[in-house]
Amino acid sequence: MPVKIAIASGKGGTGKTTVTVNLYHFMSKILNSKVQIADCDVEEPNASIFFEELESAKSKQVTQLIPFINTDTCTFCRKCVDYCEFNAIIVIPPAQFAEVSPSLCHSCGACLYACPEKAIIEQPNEIGQINTFNHGVDESFLIEGRLKIGSSMQTMVIKDLVKDDWINKEVILYDAPPGTSCSVVATITQANYIILVTEPTPFGLHDLKLMIDLVRKLNKPFGVIINKADEYSDTYTYLKEEGIEILAEIPFNIDYVKSYAQGSILKNIPSDIESVYTGITQKLKNKLIHHA
Amino acid sequence: MKIAITSTQNIPESTFDLRFGRASYFCIYNTENNSVEFIDNENINANSGAGIKAAEKVIELGVSRVISGDFGPKAKDLLDKFKIQMVMLDDDSQTISSIIKQLNK
Numbered sequence: 001m002p003v004k005i006a007i008a009s010g011k012g013g014t015g016k017t018t019v020t021v022n023l024y025h026f027m028s029k030i031l032n033s034k035v036q037i038a039d040c041d042v043e044e045p046n047a048s049i050f051f052e053e054l055e056s057a058k059s060k061q062v063t064q065l066i067p068f069i070n071t072d073t074c075t076f077c078r079k080c081v082d083y084c085e086f087n088a089i090i091v092i093p094p095a096q097f098a099e100v101s102p103s104l105c106h107s108c109g110a111c112l113y114a115c116p117e118k119a120i121i122e123q124p125n126e127i128g129q130i131n132t133f134n135h136g137v138d139e140s141f142l143i144e145g146r147l148k149i150g151s152s153m154q155t156m157v158i159k160d161l162v163k164d165d166w167i168n169k170e171v172i173l174y175d176a177p178p179g180t181s182c183s184v185v186a187t188i189t190q191a192n193y194i195i196l197v198t199e200p201t202p203f204g205l206h207d208l209k210l211m212i213d214l215v216r217k218l219n220k221p222f223g224v225i226i227n228k229a230d231e232y233s234d235t236y237t238y239l240k241e242e243g244i245e246i247l248a249e250i251p252f253n254i255d256y257v258k259s260y261a262q263g264s265i266l267k268n269i270p271s272d273i274e275s276v277y278t279g280i281t282q283k284l285k286n287k288l289i290h291h292a
Numbered sequence: 293m294k295i296a297i298t299s300t301q302n303i304p305e306s307t308f309d310l311r312f313g314r315a316s317y318f319c320i321y322n323t324e325n326n327s328v329e330f331i332d333n334e335n336i337n338a339n340s341g342a343g344i345k346a347a348e349k350v351i352e353l354g355v356s357r358v359i360s361g362d363f364g365p366k367a368k369d370l371l372d373k374f375k376i377q378m379v380m381l382d383d384d385s386q387t388i389s390s391i392i393k394q395l396n397k
Contacts, residue, residue: 087341090348090370097351101366104341 002036002169003288006191008215010207012178014199015227015250017041018265020175021050023284024141025266026277031285033170035141040187041177042128042145042157049263051135051142058132062145062160063124064153065107069098073119080111080120103152128157140166154183162190180210188215193288194222195247200232208235212244221287223247225280248280295321295395296350297388298360302330304389308381310361313343319388320353321395328392343367351376359391 007020020037028035039045048054069080069089076093088104089111091097100111102125112120126148133142145161147154154177166172176187188194194215198208208224215222224239229249239246251272259265298315299306309315318331331353335345343364350358351370357377361384371378381391 085339087335087338087345090344092348092352094352094354095374101341101344103366104344 002034002166002172003193004172004174004191005284005288006174006176006188006194007197008176008184008188008194008211009178009197010180010209010211011199011204014197014204015225016178016197017047017050017175018260019195019197019225019227019250020173021047021265022269022273022277023173023280025269026274026281027171027173027284028138030278030281031171034138034168035171035173036166036169037142037173037175038161039142039144039175040158040161040183041175042147042154042161042183043177045144045146047175048133048142048144050265051133053135054142055134056131057134057140060130060132061126062128062130062157064102064105064127064156065109065122066102066105066125067100067109067111067120068123069100070119070121071096071098073117074098074115075117075119077116079114079116083110083114085110103150106153107156127151127153130157130161155186158183158186162187180207180214184211185214185218188220189218191220193284194220196222196224197227198224198235199228200226200230200235202232202234205232205235205238209238212242223283225250228252247283248276250276293323293357294353294355295323295357295359296353296355297321297358297391299330299388302332304328304387304392306388308359308361308384308386308388308391310382310384312358312360312363312367313346315346315360318346318350318353320355321392323395328388341366344370347371347376 007016009016024035024037037047039047078091081089081091086104086106088101090099128147131144132140135141145157147157174187177183196211198204223245225247226249297319298309299317299319300309302317314336315333320329335342344366347367347370351374359379363378
């Protein structure tokens with residue numbers, strides 16, 4: 001079984017994908033390990049844009065079961081409506097109308113149980129895709145979930161994405177969505193270790209605290225990377241008081257921001273960035289890899 | 293014809309509610325007998341689907357026109373399906389009775 005590391009943040013834009021892409025690069029190189037990125041930010045997966053000459057290997061549909069009401073046998077009793085926690089079922093008796101709104105349905109199946117006429121059946125409905133990419137000889141080095149536009153079932157796509165054990169890989173890097181809600185929980189519950197990427201700002205610290213509450217509740221070991229590091233002292237004071245490990249500090253560099261915007265962070269990596277990731281890779285190796 | 297107007301309270305002097313799914317009340321104005329009835333929005337605090345449920349309600353009440361601030365995509369789809377006219381009004385200082393007066397002009 002591969003070692004699974006999730007990269008999460010709470011606040012958006014702190015550098016989760018930057019860290020994930022760099023860790024893939026340096027862990028592959030330094031540890032000579034088979035590393036895979038799993039881009040779990042299914043609303044806007046973007047890890048793929050940092051790799052040139054990507055080759056699409058596979059694409060799989062993710063579906064959700066949506067109830068379908070047969071209006072020939074439906075008596076419009078509205079029992080299914082009462083059972084539905086999500087207001088996804090519309091029944092208008094005078095119009096002999098009964099329909100399910102797929103974008104509200106969570107596929108819980110309560111309506112099937114509720115229906116005394118057995119007028120409801122479930123049918124698969126596409127909510128997204130899981131795409132796998134090769135990079136030269138590095139087969140399936142990247143998998144990404146991509147939520148269908150209009151769907152709000154992020155968690156279902158992520159669960160499908162992380163359920164594979166990838167026995168031919170040694171390290172899986174889960175690039176988490178921002179926030180601390182269900183989609184993040186679905187991403188990090190599979191992980192053996194969690195890297196929290198933060199930025200030293202009041203917003204960054206606020207959301208970091210929420211994220212730390214979450215990973216502690218899930219009993220996951222974790223460490224913090226301070227990206228765009230500067231002298232905002234509250235973040236350091238908090239981490240020190242809580243006894244939380246700082247894995248690394250990545251200096252802010254405007255040229256590096258520009259190379260990110262061009263999608264070329266893996267080309268001409270500055271030496272200070274290289275030494276930061278070499279350090280993180282060694283720390284992660286000592287923590288995780290030799291236990292695996 | 294029945295017209296639904298979203299309302300912040302349940303009296304004709306109430307101000308207009310810009311929200312559709314999360315309106316406090318639906319005023320049902322019947323143009324045939326000039327009657328006015330206020331219906332509680334039981335889905336005002338629903339976690340999801342308030343808009344589509346409001347649309348379901350007004351369709352069930354036999355309304356042919358709805359006046360509100362705006363309509364979300366799910367409510368709009370359902371109201372369209374039943375060919376119910378949606379009228380958007382952006383002035384929430386108006387009262388329900390003044391809107392009805394304008395309808396009768």
